[in-house]
Each structure stands twice: as structure tokens, then as C-alpha cells.
Amino acid sequence: xxxxxxxxxREAARxxxxxTQAARVLHTSQPGLSKAIRELEDELGVxxxxxxxxxxxxxxxxxxxxxxxxxxxxxxxDNLRAVGRELLGVDAGVLRLAATHTQARYVLPPAVVxxxxxxxxxxxxxxxxxxxxxxxxxxxxxxxxxxxxxxxGRVEELESEPLFTWHHCVIAPVGHPxxxxxxxxxxxxxxxxxxxxxxxxxxxxGIDAAFAxxxxxxxxxxxxxxxxxxxAYTALGLGVGIVTEMAMPAGGEGELKRVRAAxxxxxxxxxxxxxxxxxxxxxxxxRAFIGWLRPIAPAPARRAxxxx
Numbered sequence: 001x002x003x004x005x006x007x008x009x010r011e012a013a014r015x016x017x018x019x020t021q022a023a024r025v026l027h028t029s030q031p032g033l034s035k036a037i038r039e040l041e042d043e044l045g046v047x048x049x050x051x052x053x054x055x056x057x058x059x060x061x062x063x064x065x066x067x068x069x070x071x072x073x074x075x076x077x078d079n080l081r082a083v084g085r086e087l088l089g090v091d092a093g094v095l096r097l098a099a100t101h102t103q104a105r106y107v108l109p110p111a112v113v114x115x116x117x118x119x120x121x122x123x124x125x126x127x128x129x130x131x132x133x134x135x136x137x138x139x140x141x142x143x144x145x146x147x148x149x150x151x152x153g154r155v156e157e158l159e160s161e162p163l164f165t166w167h168h169c170v171i172a173p174v175g176h177p178x179x180x181x182x183x184x185x186x187x188x189x190x191x192x193x194x195x196x197x198x199x200x201x202x203x204x205x206g207i208d209a210a211f212a213x214x215x216x217x218x219x220x221x222x223x224x225x226x227x228x229x230x231x232a233y234t235a236l237g238l239g240v241g242i243v244t245e246m247a248m249p250a251g252g253e254g255e256l257k258r259v260r261a262a263x264x265x266x267x268x269x270x271x272x273x274x275x276x277x278x279x280x281x282x283x284x285x286x287r288a289f290i291g292w293l294r295p296i297a298p299a300p301a302r303r304a305x306x307x308x
Contacts, residue, residue, distance in 0.1 A: 139158075
């Protein structure tokens with residue numbers, strides 16, 4: 001038994017039992033991959049996969065236990081290599097980062113700049129997707145860190161850490177009647193056509209829940225995956241936009257302004273999280289990168305000195 005055989009086993013499961021895809025990812029031949037898996041099963045005395053001819057069709061109950069142990073073994077092997085690099089002071093490698101469009105566009109840039117300055121030997125691979133796609137990439141080992149607001153904290157195989165909280169804001173073109181409102185509540189907002197996120201993105205579930213709790217069914221005329229699209233169509237006058245506050249400067253952007261009458265707590269607070277595979281030892285530059293994503297806490301106010 002060796003680590004290569006265990007990698008073959010894991011990759012076959014990760015690729016949906018498609019040996020052709022697994023062999024391509026592992027840069028080996030399909031017959032060689034299949035033979036290695038057979039030999040490992042024979043050595044273990046356990047059938048991991050159900051076969052129909054040369055095809056894998058399912059994972060046995062015993063196989064699921066074997067795969068869980070294989071995942072832990074390979075994670076610890078990666079951790080050993082990471083420890084070796086740390087002890088040698090090697091701060092180089094590839095950081096594979098998966099994020100939603102909003103996080104990639106509005107949150108990551110300052111941290112990426114700091115990463116390049118502090119660790120020039122680290123190359124970044126940025127992959128964008130839905131929260132569900134980010135979870136899939138982390139599970140499959142195709143990403144080292146994942147950044148999103150939804151889902152990451154509810155997946156058993158992943159370790160996640162909260163980074164920061166944020167609210168949605170209401171935006172409309174200059175001259176829109178909402179800018180003249182003294183106070184904007186959900187009933188008043190629901191009278192206007194709305195443009196906001198797709199159900200999978202940027203706290204959309206919280207928006208829907210807030211309206212539902214108030215017994216309201218607003219007209220959502222357009223749903224999009226990112227704030228830039230929402231802002232573009234809001235500027236055209238198609239509807240009132242609801243976006244993450246990080247996507248709209250306090251002073252507005254062009255013809256678009258925040259509706260000041262909308263209180264920050266109009267919708268539930270959201271938490272952006274970073275996640276990685278459970279049990280995985282983070283490299284030094286990964287831990288530093290996570291730290292740069294957190295907001296800087298304000299310095300405590302100095303107490304005035306009493307005159308002597």
C-alpha cells in the first residue's frame with residue numbers, strides 16, 4: 001500500500017467514478033489507475049467500488065469507510081509537507097482561492113496586493129462560482145480557501161471562520177422618489193419593482209425572509225449574480241436596487257445613490273466566511289491572507305489626562 005494508490009482511490013470517488021477524468025487529473029493512464037485501485041482493494045481485502053464490466057458504478061458501504069480514512073491520511077500527508085516547508089522557511093507555492101463575484105470584486109483586492117508584497121513567491125489562482133460550487137471545489141481539493149456569505153458554515157467536511165459582517169443597502173438613481181422619503185420601511189420599499197441578487201448569492205435568503213416575515217411579496221423584476229449587473233440595471237431605471245453595502249460607496253456612484261431613509265437593519269446582518277477542508281494545516285501565507293481579509297479594529301480611544 002502506498003500514498004499514490006490512496007490518491008487514485010480518492011480521485012476516482014471525487015470524479016464521480018469516472019476513471020477517464022480521474023486519470024487525466026492525476027496525469028496517468030486509465031488502465032494503470034484501474035489496476036492500482038484493484039491491487040489496493042485486494043491488499044485491504046475490501047471491495048471499495050461496485051463494478052459493471054470495467055466501469056465503476058457505485059461505492060460500497062465498506063468503501064465509504066475506506067474513503068473517509070483515505071481522505072484523512074492524504075490530508076495529514078499534505079500537512080507533513082506543509083510543516084516541512086514551514087521549518088525550511090519556504091514561503092512559495094500556489095494559493096487556489098475560490099470566491100463569489102462580490103467577494104472577488106470588492107473584498108479580495110487589498111489582501112491580494114498585500115500577499116504579492118509579502119510573499120512574492122506565491123502565485124494566486126482565483127476561481128469564481130456560486131457558494132455551492134465553492135463548496136464542491138473545496139471538497140474536491142480544487143481550492144485551498146473558499147470565500148462566500150452563504151453555505152460555508154453549514155458543511156461538515158469544512159472548517160470555516162467568520163471574517164466580517166455587513167448589511168444590504170437600497171440604491172436608486174438621483175431624483176427617485178425614495179430619496180425624498182423620511183423613513184423607508186419594507187412596506188414602502190415593496191411598492192417599487194426591485195432588482196437584487198439571485199437566490200444563491202449575497203444574503204438573498206435574508207432579503208426574502210425579511211419580506212416574508214412582514215407578510216409582503218415584492219415584485220423582483222431582475223435577479224443577478226453580482227452587484228455590478230444590479231447597479232447597471234438600477235441606473236437604467238428598471239427598478240430599485242438592493243446590494244451589499246461593500247458594492248456601493250457611501251457617497252454614491254455616478255447617478256446612483258444610497259437611499260438614506262433605509263435603515264441598515266432593514267434586512268438581517270450577513271456574515272462573510274472563509275473555509276477550508278477540515279483537518280488541513282494552513283500554510284503561513286494562507287493564515288496571513290486570512291488575517292488581511294478581516295477588518296482592522298479601531299484603536300481604543302485614549303483617556304484624557306486629568307490636570308495635576
